[in-house]
Amino acid sequence: MEHDKEIKHYKEQLPSIFRCLGIKGFVTVARWPFEEVKKDRVLVTIPVGELNCKEQDLVERARKHIKLEVLEKFSFTTLIRENGKPVWFRFKKASKNKIQVNKISTQKLLDISCSTSTVDDDFLLKLVETLEQIGLSQYGGKSITNEGLRQVMKDTFNSAVVGVLNEGIKHIYFVPVSSPLKREEILGILAINSIDEVKEDILVNVVAQVAMGMLFPFHMRELNQIRLSYALRSAVAAIMARNMSHNPGSHGLAYLIAEIEEKIRSGQALSVEEAKDLKNFLEYAKARMDFVAEVTTYWREMPWLEQLTL
Amino acid sequence: MVRTVNFVTDIMLPFVLNRKLIEGLAISEIPSFKADQVKWVLQYNTDKVEIGGNEWFTGNIDNLLNTQNISVIPLIGIPGGFLGFQAWYLILENFWRNLIKHNVGNVTSILKKGKVIVIHLEITDKQNSPFWTIKLWSDVEIDEKACKKINEILETGIIDAEGKLIPEGWGTKEMLVGACYLKGLPIMHANERGDQVLRCYMRDDKYLCYEFDVMKPMELLIVGYEAEENLQKNLRSRGIYIMHHVPQDFIVPTEYLIMPDIAHEEWTSWNDSLKPIKRFSRSLNISELKDNNKSLELLIQLESEFAQNLIDGKNTLCFILHPANLGDPEYQVWKGLKIDSNSKLQLFVIVFGIRGWNLQNLQKFVQEKIQQQNVCILFDRHGECKNAVIEIAKAHSDKLFWEPYGGSTQTSFTLSHVPNDDRKKLLLLWRIANAALLKVAILDERLQQILDPTDREEVEWKYGNGSEPGISAIECLRFMRVFIPRTDELNLENPEEDKIHQWICANRPHILSIHAGILDKIGKKTPDDVLKWTSSMVECMDSKVKRIIIHSGRGIPTNVPELKVPFVGYSAIEHYTVSRDLKSKYALVQELLSARGVKR
Numbered sequence: 066m067e068h069d070k071e072i073k074h075y076k077e078q079l080p081s082i083f084r085c086l087g088i089k090g091f092v093t094v095a096r097w098p099f100e101e102v103k104k105d106r107v108l109v110t111i112p113v114g115e116l117n118c119k120e121q122d123l124v125e126r127a128r129k130h131i132k133l134e135v136l137e138k139f140s141f142t143t144l145i146r147e148n149g150k151p152v153w154f155r156f157k158k159a160s161k162n163k164i165q166v167n168k169i170s171t172q173k174l175l176d177i178s179c180s181t182s183t184v185d186d187d188f189l190l191k192l193v194e195t196l197e198q199i200g201l202s203q204y205g206g207k208s209i210t211n212e213g214l215r216q217v218m219k220d221t222f223n224s225a226v227v228g229v230l231n232e233g234i235k236h237i238y239f240v241p242v243s244s245p246l247k248r249e250e251i252l253g254i255l256a257i258n259s260i261d262e263v264k265e266d267i268l269v270n271v272v273a274q275v276a277m278g279m280l281f282p283f284h285m286r287e288l289n290q291i292r293l294s295y296a297l298r299s300a301v302a303a304i305m306a307r308n309m310s311h312n313p314g315s316h317g318l319a320y321l322i323a324e325i326e327e328k329i330r331s332g333q334a335l336s337v338e339e340a341k342d343l344k345n346f347l348e349y350a351k352a353r354m355d356f357v358a359e360v361t362t363y364w365r366e367m368p369w370l371e372q373l374t375l
Numbered sequence: 376m377v378r379t380v381n382f383v384t385d386i387m388l389p390f391v392l393n394r395k396l397i398e399g400l401a402i403s404e405i406p407s408f409k410a411d412q413v414k415w416v417l418q419y420n421t422d423k424v425e426i427g428g429n430e431w432f433t434g435n436i437d438n439l440l441n442t443q444n445i446s447v448i449p450l451i452g453i454p455g456g457f458l459g460f461q462a463w464y465l466i467l468e469n470f471w472r473n474l475i476k477h478n479v480g481n482v483t484s485i486l487k488k489g490k491v492i493v494i495h496l497e498i499t500d501k502q503n504s505p506f507w508t509i510k511l512w513s514d515v516e517i518d519e520k521a522c523k524k525i526n527e528i529l530e531t532g533i534i535d536a537e538g539k540l541i542p543e544g545w546g547t548k549e550m551l552v553g554a555c556y557l558k559g560l561p562i563m564h565a566n567e568r569g570d571q572v573l574r575c576y577m578r579d580d581k582y583l584c585y586e587f588d589v590m591k592p593m594e595l596l597i598v599g600y601e602a603e604e605n606l607q608k609n610l611r612s613r614g615i616y617i618m619h620h621v622p623q624d625f626i627v628p629t630e631y632l633i634m635p636d637i638a639h640e641e642w643t644s645w646n647d648s649l650k651p652i653k654r655f656s657r658s659l660n661i662s663e664l665k666d667n668n669k670s671l672e673l674l675i676q677l678e679s680e681f682a683q684n685l686i687d688g689k690n691t692l693c694f695i696l697h698p699a700n701l702g703d704p705e706y707q708v709w710k711g712l713k714i715d716s717n718s719k720l721q722l723f724v725i726v727f728g729i730r731g732w733n734l735q736n737l738q739k740f741v742q743e744k745i746q747q748q749n750v751c752i753l754f755d756r757h758g759e760c761k762n763a764v765i766e767i768a769k770a771h772s773d774k775l776f777w778e779p780y781g782g783s784t785q786t787s788f789t790l791s792h793v794p795n796d797d798r799k800k801l802l803l804l805w806r807i808a809n810a811a812l813l814k815v816a817i818l819d820e821r822l823q824q825i826l827d828p829t830d831r832e833e834v835e836w837k838y839g840n841g842s843e844p845g846i847s848a849i850e851c852l853r854f855m856r857v858f859i860p861r862t863d864e865l866n867l868e869n870p871e872e873d874k875i876h877q878w879i880c881a882n883r884p885h886i887l888s889i890h891a892g893i894l895d896k897i898g899k900k901t902p903d904d905v906l907k908w909t910s911s912m913v914e915c916m917d918s919k920v921k922r923i924i925i926h927s928g929r930g931i932p933t934n935v936p937e938l939k940v941p942f943v944g945y946s947a948i949e950h951y952t953v954s955r956d957l958k959s960k961y962a963l964v965q966e967l968l969s970a971r972g973v974k975r
Binding site for chain 1: 376389392393394395396398399400402403454455457458459460461462464465468469472503504505506533534538539540545546548549552556558559560561562563565566590607611622626628928929930931942944945946950973974975
């Protein structure tokens with residue numbers, strides 16, 4: 066439900082923004098919600114710009130190369146996200162394969178030129194080596210040099226990069242969006258697949274800001290949700306601590322202590338019945354303390370149960 | 376995760392009879408108030424059960440319960456088991472406190488007329504859902520303004536937009552937290568939908584009534600199957616859940632799980648600590664379960680299968696119930712239960728002096744059964760059979776379970792207040808039998824010190840008229856297949872890893888519950904350390920069932936691995952083991968069976 070709202074927002078906003086910028090093609094938005102809100106990655110591909118019929122066909126054909134089942138196994142955006150490095154990527158068509166590390170504004174830019182044919186193992190090895198050098202060294206908890214990863218990386222490259230470029234897309238730019246609260250955290254990536262070349266200053270000064278502006282409210286909303294849930298847990302702990310002090314404490318225990326005090330003063334022992342009452346009360350208080358300790362560390366919830374009955 | 380409990384005996388009775396609490400909460404406003412001046416009326420449909428009043432504090436609880444049919448009050452599901460009872464008490468305690476605090480005049484006027492305060496708890500079936508709806512009100516007239524104010528508090532929430540606690544209506548808010556917990560709702564619901572979670576309204580224009588939902592018992596989860604929605608609703612209302620796929624890290628709340636017998640990643644990556652111990656693979660005709668009798672028969676089959684596994688499948692279980700006399704409620708409810716002659720479970724209800732039964736005959740009977748490779752489970756009121764069975768139990772600890780119990784105790788309630796339906800009764804009998812069969816080891820220095828203190832003699836429990844010698848509590852628990860080491864056997868105040876290992880290997884339990892503090896002391900300070908330890912320890916447990924549970928009294932400690940090792944609160948373990956009258960193998964095992972891996 067939340068995903069749907071977010072995707073609708075991107076679909077409404079991005080085409081007109083890119084029309085104003087004069088960028089034609091399609092954009093893929095990937096955003097990773099906080100782990101605590103337990104949602105999957107938000108992923109949507111949207112045609113942008115003033116497209117004529119021919120360009121619309123081109124975009125449609127190119128978008129078909131973005132295959133979810135392939136990206137689920139390996140995606141360059143997930144690689145950037147997992148390593149927490151705001152590295153920009155540019156993929157472009159060229160007569161031969163070439164990999165270079167450049168700079169765009171203050172950020173690293175991995176510039177990858179590729180020929181129209183599918184990538185070979187030598188190219189892939191070079192790519193892996195470069196990724197490792199720039200700190201994009203882990204994927205799914207494994208080293209990027211892991212041989213098992215190489216095939217899925219190849220599939221992704223051939224489909225989402227070579228396939229797209231072959232349809233007539235000139236550049237693919239990955240614009241990472243970092244969380245302003247925690248710089249090493251990549252909250253999302255805007256992948257711009259443009260039919261024409263896009264000027265670097267537009268990318269850095271406008272597109273990067275647009276990406277931040279688009280993704281950040283959703284990030285903040287989740288952050289607020291998490292913040293409130295922690296605040297609520299603290300508040301619940303405070304309520305329970307206060308009430309434990311008030312109800313079993315100042316009302317229950319206080320009178321009990323007074324009674325025992327009276328027994329001591331008069332030199333009387335507690336009767337069996339009195340001792341039983343005392344035991345019942347203390348057991349109750351002990352279990353309550355245990356419960357409060359548990360609730361402050363773990364809230365047992367089954368939200369799916371209510372969902373089933375809606 | 377969710378434990379099925381008897382609402383009357385497990386939840387209400389300990390609260391109603393908590394004299395010091397009930398009086399303490401009232402005494403500031405009404406100094407002479409006595410706990411026997413309040414009566415609690417529990418109602419389901421038109422059936423009512425009344426508890427409270429003078430005789431409940433002075434008389435025999437067994438008799439008072441027996442004069443009413445308490446089985447008419449349905450069983451309920453409680454998230455978190457024993458500790459979850461406290462969520463109920465948050466509601467009851469604040470209701471009671473506010474009733475007195477804000478209505479001194481009306482309460483005093485009722486008492487002056489020589490009447491008692493009556494509090495009603497009405498349970499209604501929330502049709503086609505997994506919930507009961509509870510209505511809570513008293514016969515004390517209350518101004519409507521109070522209701523409006525409470526609803527304002529519930530609507531406003533607990534914290535404001537900045538996350539700051541709104542400091543008013545503390546009692547109401549705590550009731551709301553309790554209601555949220557009992558329904559298994561995310562805590563945010565307490566803030567965002569408080570007035571839906573805890574509903575407050577005027578009943579008959581003069582009584583303040585609260586309404587909230589609690590769980591019905593959660594029996595069985597079937598995964599890998601599909602069923603049409605109406606059937607699913609019908610089944611859910613009887614505690615049976617069907618899921619084609621399970622979400623990642625799904626914590627199974629039910630007592631039983633049926634899952635496909637295939638090595639698909641969806642099932643293999645699902646951590647065992649999140650599933651119940653009672654899990655099975657089998658083909659099912661889901662539509663048959665629409666018939667309540669068929670679903671009960673399925674659960675009976677599952678229990679039977681579980682027992683067969685525990686006893687190697689070749690023996691018969693002899694369930695011997697020994698009430699002290701014909702008037703005992705457990706005699707009345709079990710004497711007529713017919714069990715299929717082909718069943719692997721036989722029930723013998725034996726009263727001395729009736730049909731030639733006496734201590735010698737019982738001894739002979741048990742010996743014969745054991746020689747025939749049967750397993751005997753003996754529940755013994757007042758421990759009268761002790762002398763007949765102790766030597767046999769020592770010689771054949773794997774073939775004889777013995778649990779002595781007294782009247783008005785946890786075990787007598789379990790055996791006495793049972794469903795009226797024969798199938799449900801049989802299912803309960805199987806459950807009690809399986810709880811008896813499971814070998815439970817508990818490693819906790821506090822329990823050890825309570826039962827076998829280093830500075831004085833070990834605790835003895837006396838049964839009968841008290842003239843007979845007592846029995847060591849630790850030994851008695853061993854006859855119940857609950858193993859707690861004596862101090863000289865394994866000192867848990869200064870635990871050593873090797874010795875713990877040796878002790879577990881020697882006792883080979885099915886379930887081991889260990890205090891997180893002991894793990895800490897033997898150097899298992901991180902979740903990884905603990906996981907390595909548990910993996911090595913399961914190797915020497917009984918091969919039929921293996922479950923290691925961590926318990927603690929300080930919430931979830933940081934060394935408990937998330938979603939990988941089941942957790943239970945310390946109070947529950949202590950409650951069902953260290954007291955002669957509260958000890959109950961069945962209740963202890965139900966608590967342990969409901970433990971699951973937790974997420975901080």
